[in-house]
Amino acid sequence: MASLPYPKEPRELPKIETAHRRIQSPIPHPDSLSLLKDLEHFEARSMQGQPPIIWHKAERFNVEDPYGNRWIDLSSGVLVANAGHGREEVRAAMEEELAQGLHHCYCFPHQARADLARKLIEITPDYLDKVFLLTTGSEATECAIKLARTHGVSKGGDKKKRIVTFNNAFHGRTLGAQLAGGIPSLKEWIHQPDPTFVQVPFPDGYANTQVAFEDFIGSLEGRDITADDVAGVMLETYQGATGSFAPVPFMEALRAWCDENEIVLILDEVQAGFGRCGKWFGFMHYGIEPDIICCGKGISSGMPLSAVIGRQSLMDQFGPGEMTSTHSGNPVCCRAALASVQLIESEGLVGNSEC
Structure with a gap:
């Protein structure tokens, strides 16, 4: 059940804007790199298995980073948010x-x-x-x-x-x-x-x-x-x-x-x-x-x-x-x-x- 580490170099992606999804910046966002480096430095390596996206806030099935990007969380926070995030x-x-x-x-x-x-x-x-x-x-x-x-x-x-x-x-x-x-x-x-x-x-x-x-x-x-x-x-x-x-x-x-x-x-x-x-x-x-x-x-x-x-x-x-x-x-x-x-x-x- 191991996963490979994700690259942490910002990449330009196609812009997305739908009712429940928004991508408007490079991923990972350049301003998030210092936080990602802190986590990599201070935490056990086993915690490095997820995409380099900063979870900032959530509502029902959406998760947002601090930079205006929004995703549909198909993981439910690893099968946890059965009634939805942030109810x-x-x-x-x-x-x-x-x-x-x-x-x-x-x-x-x-x-x-x-x-x-x-x-x-x-x-x-x-x-x-x-x-x-x-x-x-x-x-x-x-x-x-x-x-x-x-x-x-x-x-x-x-x-x-x-x-x-x-x-x-x-x-x-x-x-x-x-x-x-x-x-x-x-x-x-x-x-x-x-x-x-x-x-x-x-x-x-x-x-x-x-x-x-x-x-x-x-x-x-x-x-x-x-x-x-x-x-x-x-x-x-x-x-x-x-x-x-x-x-x-x-x-x-x-x-x-x-x-x-x-x-x-x-x-x-x-x-x-x-x-x-x-x-x-x-x-x-x-x-x-x-x-x-x-x-x-x-x-x-x-x-x-x-x-x-x-x-x-x-x-x-x-x-x-x-x-x-x-x-x-x-x-x-x-x-x-x-x-x-x-x-x-x-x-x-x-x-x-x-x-």
């Missing part, structure tokens, strides 16, 4: 919370967290009845792994702790998330991968034409892995790296197999969730019931927030104070998320994205 309703909700001086409150009770938790339970199926708020998608997937493994060991002893994921999967940038991921180049730095994380071919019907559930079982048996060894199976609703979905019959069979063997089924909704797929969550297209879903990105249309939503029996495995995070349920981010979800509802954006 007035989201900003007003944040400003109201900021005015209280409550910029942070750790895990102490506050109204914004309660309101958001209630709303998230409202838009998910009834059996998903507990929420744990975090900051990033990687935190959410790592938490789901922790919950699945804890459940597995409680049901099957130390043997039942393997986490099965899929080739080409992406579940985040942190150690556990990358151990679960299925892109080998992203894991080279680990050197000694944890053998309790196992990847199998993803049944996309293209790169892998073996889409029967029996092929999944065969992949595990080929590594001497049985259901008694598996604590959880985690997959993206659609693979973000390839845009691939699993067949519905495969997902139905996977759900049944997990039910039969006390295995936690985790759906990573960090990219797919909050209306991006024509339903509130992508897993709803499969007609199955995951035990845990991991949410992030579009949950707040721009603020750092993520969520793990799951069955009470899984979410309540840890006692008070045993599973927390410094910025869990940040009040300003919670207000942004609640306002964003309400906008997605009131403007019918879920149906608007249906294909």
Whole structure:
């Protein structure tokens, strides 16, 4: 998932002026070069992978630089701005919370967290009845792994702790998330991968034409892995790296197999969730019931927030104070998320994205 650095010499481009696009200067703009050089000098090289355009302000699907150029942001800020950039309703909700001086409150009770938790339970199926708020998608997937493994060991002893994921999967940038991921180049730095994380071919019907559930079982048996060894199976609703979905019959069979063997089924909704797929969550297209879903990105249309939503029996495995995070349920981010979800509802954006 590496990208090449973009040249930083200003280039003259054809002038563009449409309802939503404007190019009226060289790119990068000559006046932006000092800022670009500062970023290159002071930041890690990994931050140099985007076009040399200064993001200055944004509204709905438009992003503008300080020099009068305007673009349509087809990235949604890397799949984040589900209700649009800079929505007035989201900003007003944040400003109201900021005015209280409550910029942070750790895990102490506050109204914004309660309101958001209630709303998230409202838009998910009834059996998903507990929420744990975090900051990033990687935190959410790592938490789901922790919950699945804890459940597995409680049901099957130390043997039942393997986490099965899929080739080409992406579940985040942190150690556990990358151990679960299925892109080998992203894991080279680990050197000694944890053998309790196992990847199998993803049944996309293209790169892998073996889409029967029996092929999944065969992949595990080929590594001497049985259901008694598996604590959880985690997959993206659609693979973000390839845009691939699993067949519905495969997902139905996977759900049944997990039910039969006390295995936690985790759906990573960090990219797919909050209306991006024509339903509130992508897993709803499969007609199955995951035990845990991991949410992030579009949950707040721009603020750092993520969520793990799951069955009470899984979410309540840890006692008070045993599973927390410094910025869990940040009040300003919670207000942004609640306002964003309400906008997605009131403007019918879920149906608007249906294909």
